[in-house]
Amino acid sequence: MTATVKTSYGVAIRDGFAHLLAKHPKAFVMGQGLWSPWYVGNSMTNLEIEFGKERVIDVPVSEVATTGAGIGAALSGYRPIVVHPRVDFMMLAVDQIVTQAAKWRSMFGGDMSVPLVIRGIINRGGEQGAQHSQSLQSWFAHIPGLHVLMPATPRDARDMLIAATLCDDPVLYMDDRWCYELEEELPPAEDVSINDIAPxxxxxxxxxxxxxxxxxxxxxxxxxxxxxxxxxxxxxxxxxxxxxxxxxxxxxxxxxxxxxxxxxxxxxxxxxxxxxxxxxxxxxxxxxxxxxxxxxxxxxxxxxxxxxxxxxxxxxxxxxxxxxxxxxx
Amino acid sequence: MNQSLTSLADAKAHHEPIAFGHADPVPFVQALHSMVRIRRAEECIAENVATGVIKCPCHLAIGQEAAAVGVAMHLRSTDRAFGAHRSHAHFLAMGGSLDGLFAEVLGRDTGVSRGMGGSMHLAAKEVGFYGSVPIVGASIPIAVGAGLAAQMDKKGDVGVSFFGDGAAEEGSFHESMNLASVMNLPVLFVCENNMFASHLHISLRQPKNVVARYAVAHAMAHATVDGNDIVAVWSALKDAAAAWRAGTGGPFFLEAVTYRWLGHVGHRDDQDVGVARKDDLSDWKGRDPVRRLAESLATVGALSPKELAAMESAISDEVATAWAKALTQPFPDPSALLSRVWAK
The missing domain is CATH 3.40.50.920 (Rossmann fold)
Structure with a gap:
């Protein structure tokens, strides 16, 4: 018998990315600080080395352009995951998230798919103050056309990222740095449908x-x-x-x-x-x-x-x- | 670079017919057909806005047809283009359905957006027109994403963004230009500089009237041309288009200087959003991109006056038939409100 191996929430997110990048050639990731543990903790360690900097893209300080580019790539057949290392900075891209990504399907008649994941990391406490602490899930959950997922466990952190990326609609995936040390034994990663995610x-x-x-x-x-x-x-x-x-x-x-x-x-x-x-x-x-x-x-x-x-x-x-x-x- | 539009901003200049130079005039006969068709379609929409048959906000591009058609001559259906609030011309120039446009502005279920979008939300993915939105500058980064996808696909396609001079005042414009430049993405930025954002002249909005100065700032190849000269628009993109098709092209910024004949929104030509317009419109009409091309084609013998008359008559018939058909189309069922929000 091998010893039980537990996976932390942060590493489980990385496992989700690794599954997506290995199994789904149209998946890619872009965002600020993706090559730095300061911005994304242990949730993306060395992904750019394993899968290449063309698919794990660290980007300029441009939340609007990056998020919009995610929409454009999604409309072009890709499954982009746009990462915002803090929800507070993601606010700059609210037009792209709320008024573009979430509206395009309905606004263009029902068949315009925007399979985009926006990952907003909740990162607060530690005396970071008013502009480094917001989560705002209620705001986003208010928006028709935008799925909002909040994983509470390592398994959900991994599987919801996979489900979000395979979803044909835009999904806001919000992981929380205060959960990163949670640990759980995980079965191997598999494809997951967002339709199977419920309370x-x-x-x-x-x-x-x-x-x-x-x-x-x-x-x-x-x-x-x-x-x-x-x-x-x-x-x-x-x-x-x-x-x-x-x-x-x-x-x-x-x-x-x-x-x-x-x-x-x-x-x-x-x-x-x-x-x-x-x-x-x-x-x-x-x-x-x-x-x-x-x-x-x-x-x-x-x-x-x-x-x-x-x-x-x-x-x-x-x-x-x-x-x-x-x-x- | 020259920081002023000089004669391009002068209403009394550039009234002469278009010079073909080394360009073959023959493809421009079809281009003229497209431009006349756009104009007749928009005149039809203007009439029906005036009478109240059309209720949704319509931003018409009458007078600006050459930019849309000149750019579209270089595009193919696997490219991905995005428009803004004034995009009927882009949609039609790329081959979008006239029936679908008319049904859409009437809110009918057979519209290109199934009556869910109206004039400001047009798409025809089958011809490479991926969507227009009225939030100024909002579709520019989306076109950059299409360029990123094209770079990954390695098939020689290009992402295209149509916008106006007002969009250059938005942050999304600069972020997008920077991102496309630093990643060397195949993206065509088309700025139709008509010198107005709503009712406000560019002299009151920007310190210089040449929008291409931002292409210089973002280290991007660029050209500023008479946007009412379709040969100038077409010629400016020849080399860039060849590079995209070869898979080696990066971003290119085209500034097409033009003028809109009607107000910012709606059918009136004497006011912009309730503000009286300057009275130089008749001078600007002297730079009519349609008349200038028609005269040039006649001069070189590519299109006789008789052929032009037949073309115009056929287009008028097509537009009238399409409009009559659109009026008979069904509205969406009320269930569409909720059934089209999420993927099936």
């Missing part, structure tokens, strides 16, 4: 539903263990695909537990947590029997100073506290 129950419990995505799924699982020690069993639902939302599992879980706490690592106003709660509120069979609450970042730009950061970013302990309140404990 997953990561833990089963009868007392309360915890809903999250990406990093907040990690926190919810930690909180669930703490709650279990206090006699509260949490059902943990990982949304995974934020657009188009598939809320059935959330609703099934909420109907079962009667309590739903939505945890989202973004702002509160008009955010993902509100959307999930609204989905419960507008269903007659749920609205009278499910008590809802949410945990989000406070509606302020991310700070730098350490005590302010501690106030801004919630922890598993905060989730435990809110969950207990919701359970009347």
């Amino acid at each position: 997953l129950r990561r833990r089963t419990g009868k007392d309360i539903t915890l809903v999250g995505c990406g990093y907040t799924t990690k926190l919810n699982l930690e909180a669930a263990e703490l709650l279990a020690a206090q006699g509260i069993e949490a059902d943990v639902i990982d949304l995974r695909l934020l657009n188009p939302l598939k809320p059935a599992l959330v609703h099934e879980s909420a109907a079962k537990t009667g309590r739903m706490l939505v945890v989202d690592g973004d702002w509160r106003s008009c955010g993902l947590a509100a959307e999930i709660i609204a989905g419960v509120a507008e269903r007659p069979e749920l609205r009278a029997v499910v008590h809802c609450a949410r945990i989000t970042h406070p509606d302020a730009p991310a700070p730098t100073s350490k005590p302010l950061e501690q106030a801004f970013y919630f922890t598993a302990a905060d989730i435990v506290r809110e969950a207990r309140t919701l359970c009347g404990r």
